[in-house]
Amino acid sequence: MTRTCDVAVVGGGIVGMAHALAAARAGASVTLFERDERAVGASIRNFGLLWPVGQPAALRGRALRSREVWLDVLKRSGAWYAEVGSLHLVRHADEQDVVEEFLATTPDAVEHGARMLTAAEVAERSSVATTDGLRGALWSPTEVNVDPRTAIPAVAQVLAADFRVDLRFGTAVRHVESGRIDTTAGEWTADRIVICSGNEFQALYPDVFADSGIRRCKLQMMRTVRQPSGWELGPTLCAGLTLLHYRSFAHCASLDALRERFAAELPGHLADGVHVLVSQTADGEVTIGDSHHYGITHDPFQHETVDREILDYFATFAGLPRPQIAERWHGIYPSLPTADADLVVSPEPGVTVVNGLGGAGMTLSFGLAEEVVGSWS
Ligand SMILES: Cc1cc2nc3c(=O)[nH]c(=O)nc-3n(C[C@H](O)[C@H](O)[C@H](O)COP(=O)(O)OP(=O)(O)OC[C@H]3O[C@@H](n4cnc5c(N)ncnc54)[C@H](O)[C@@H]3O)c2cc1C
Numbered sequence: 001m002t003r004t005c006d007v008a009v010v011g012g013g014i015v016g017m018a019h020a021l022a023a024a025r026a027g028a029s030v031t032l033f034e035r036d037e038r039a040v041g042a043s044i045r046n047f048g049l050l051w052p053v054g055q056p057a058a059l060r061g062r063a064l065r066s067r068e069v070w071l072d073v074l075k076r077s078g079a080w081y082a083e084v085g086s087l088h089l090v091r092h093a094d095e096q097d098v099v100e101e102f103l104a105t106t107p108d109a110v111e112h113g114a115r116m117l118t119a120a121e122v123a124e125r126s127s128v129a130t131t132d133g134l135r136g137a138l139w140s141p142t143e144v145n146v147d148p149r150t151a152i153p154a155v156a157q158v159l160a161a162d163f164r165v166d167l168r169f170g171t172a173v174r175h176v177e178s179g180r181i182d183t184t185a186g187e188w189t190a191d192r193i194v195i196c197s198g199n200e201f202q203a204l205y206p207d208v209f210a211d212s213g214i215r216r217c218k219l220q221m222m223r224t225v226r227q228p229s230g231w232e233l234g235p236t237l238c239a240g241l242t243l244l245h246y247r248s249f250a251h252c253a254s255l256d257a258l259r260e261r262f263a264a265e266l267p268g269h270l271a272d273g274v275h276v277l278v279s280q281t282a283d284g285e286v287t288i289g290d291s292h293h294y295g296i297t298h299d300p301f302q303h304e305t306v307d308r309e310i311l312d313y314f315a316t317f318a319g320l321p322r323p324q325i326a327e328r329w330h331g332i333y334p335s336l337p338t339a340d341a342d343l344v345v346s347p348e349p350g351v352t353v354v355n356g357l358g359g360a361g362m363t364l365s366f367g368l369a370e371e372v373v374g375s376w377s
Contacts, residue, residue, distance in 0.1 A: 001186065005031040005166065008181045008190035010173045010204065012036070013043035014361050015354055016196035017155045018369035021069070023192070024163035026373050031190070032165055033183055035172040039152050041198050042361065045221065045331030047279040047287050048148040049236055051363045053086055053140035054246030057108050059341055059360075062367035064112070067144060069366035074146065076162055079154035080282035086143035087117070087126060087235045088242060089317045090135045094261055095240040097254040099138045105251065113141040126234045128278070128318045145236050147282040148362070176204055178350045192376065195353045199332050205347045209334075212343050214356055217335040218298040220306050221289035223281065223327040224320060231321060233280040239317040241266075241275035247339070266313070274309045278318060285326065288314055292359075294335060302328050333358060342368060 007023040009016045012034025020032045050070055052063035074081045090096050103110055117125070119134040129137070159165035168185060175182040176193055199216060201209040243249050244259055263270055273292025280286060291306045307328060336343060336356040341364065343356035354372060357364055 002189055003031075003186065004189045005029045006190065007031075007192045007194065008033065008188055009194045009196060010176070010181075011196035011198060012039045012156065012167070012169060013041050013196065013198050014152065014155070014365045015198070015357060015369075016194070017152075017159060018069075018365035019194045019196060019354065019372065020159055020165045021073075021155075021163060021366070022369040022373040023194075024159065024165050026377075028192075030163075030165045031168060031188060032159070033168045033171045033173050033181070035170070037170045039156075042331050042333045043152050044148045045329060046148050046362055047277050047289065048146040048151060048281075048362065049277060049279050050144040050146065051086070051246075051360065052112070052142040053109060053114060054248050055360065055363065056247045056250070057106060059364060060108050060112070062371070063363050064142065065367035065370065066364055067142065069370075070144065070146065073155055073158050074151065076158045077154035079150050080147055081151065082145040082232075082280065084143065084145055084233070085139065085141040085235045087122060087129065087237050088138040089122065089129055089237060089239045090137055091133055091317065092135075092240060092261070094254065094258045095243060096135055098243045098249060098252050098258055101252040101254045102138070102249055106248065109140065109248065113139075115139055126237065128233060128320065129237060130317055130319060139235070143236055145233070145279050146362070147280075150282045173204065176351060178348045191350060193351045194372070195351065196355065198355065199334060201334055201355055205351075205353055208343075208345050208347050208353050209355070212345075212356065213337040214334050214343065215294050215296055215337065216298060216332050217358070218293045218295075218330055218332050219290040220302060220310065220330050221287065221328070222307060222310065222325045224286040224288070225322050225324045225326045227284045227286065227320065227322050229284075231284055233278065233286060236280075237278040237318055238276060239313070241269060241313060242277065245275040268305070269309050269313060272306050272309060274306065274313060276310055276313045278314065286320055298332065302330060333361065344368075344372060
């Protein structure tokens with residue numbers, strides 16, 4: 001028997017679920033197919049940071065819209081989250097130069113509350129940041145900390161309960177063509193099919209991906225033991241290396257001097273793409289990462305030298321009551337070789353491939369999905 005829906009979505013990570021939500025909100029009947037019994041891809045392996053401050057000005061609106069949708073979904077589900085903002089800690093003159101240039105040249109971030117804090121103001125907001133040698137920090141109030149391991153299932157729960165999305169976990173999609181989708185649970189017809197297959201981009205419409213030059217980025221991550229009862233991270237933390245990483249800072253001419261110093265002082269960190277972000281989980285553990293290695297095929301191993309670089313850099317700017325590491329893992333996301341924020345392609349009528357959000361899928365997916373679904377009408 002062939003079943004039918006208005007919109008079929010392939011992939012139960014954040015990108016697929018965001019498209020399911022946008023389509024259901026637009027009035028469509030939606031069926032979502034996820035190969036695994038639950039999402040175990042990039043969407044549950046990340047920091048859970050909604051990070052508008054890291055997005056270039058052109059994407060800030062999309063990031064802030066995504067933030068609104070996240071807050072609505074999180075409130076509906078009761079899942080843990082913290083609207084804590086972020087601190088880019090500044091410990092060197094060249095880091096201060098970049099932050100000051102960013103503030104002087106990025107008016108929309110300033111409009112949304114970004115500003116420089118003194119070391120004393122940082123100490124008032126964070127018990128975790130090391131104040132010795134601290135010059136201050138870039139404060140931004142827009143960042144939200146979710147716990148991906150609880151937030152991603154919470155999105156699925158809201159899709160099913162509040163938006164009547166038909167969730168088909170444990171169902172792999174074998175073939176897609178205009179209007180038709182063949183799965184391990186049978187065949188569906190659908191007016192629209194959205195393919196959000198994350199890393200598994202070599203299976204459906206492989207030519208789309210080959211043409212894009214997409215690669216995979218492998219990232220190493222760690223999580224501490226639970227911190228003492230009642231402990232809270234407060235604002236999510238990062239430091240100088242992160243200024244090299246996010247595209248919001250890429251236009252700053254003062255980055256060259258910063259990069260030169262890090263190339264001399266921490267060449268291993270630059271070679272391994274290490275910058276360090278710190279977030280909290282629903283149970284009061286702390287997630288610390290990450291590194292960035294690019295290629296099509298990665299080894300499956302966790303490299304101790306890379307974890308050491310991450311933890312050594314973390315120790316230069318922060319300290320935890322209980323620093324012991326309880327878990328180590330890696331995540332992989334597809335990454336575009338260009339400055340494009342995403343890959344949205346229609347390989348045949350009624351079929352849309354959405355991928356390539358790189359390290360910003362949690363931050364941008366809900367907003368992007370509304371734009372994609374809005375473009376259909
Ligand atoms: C370590 C790490 C840290 C990160 N930190 C952040 C962060 O703090 N903030 C942020 O904004 N972003 C972050 N990101 C990026 C973010 O996690 C990704 O951009 C996002 O999760 C990608 O979502 P996705 O849905 O495309 O992929 P996935 O979550 O991998 O989901 C794709 C799903 O599609 C399913 N699938 C594939 N093919 C089929 C098929 N044929 N049939 C059925 N199902 C199929 C797979 O099983 C998979 O579940 C991070 C990523 C990593 C790896």
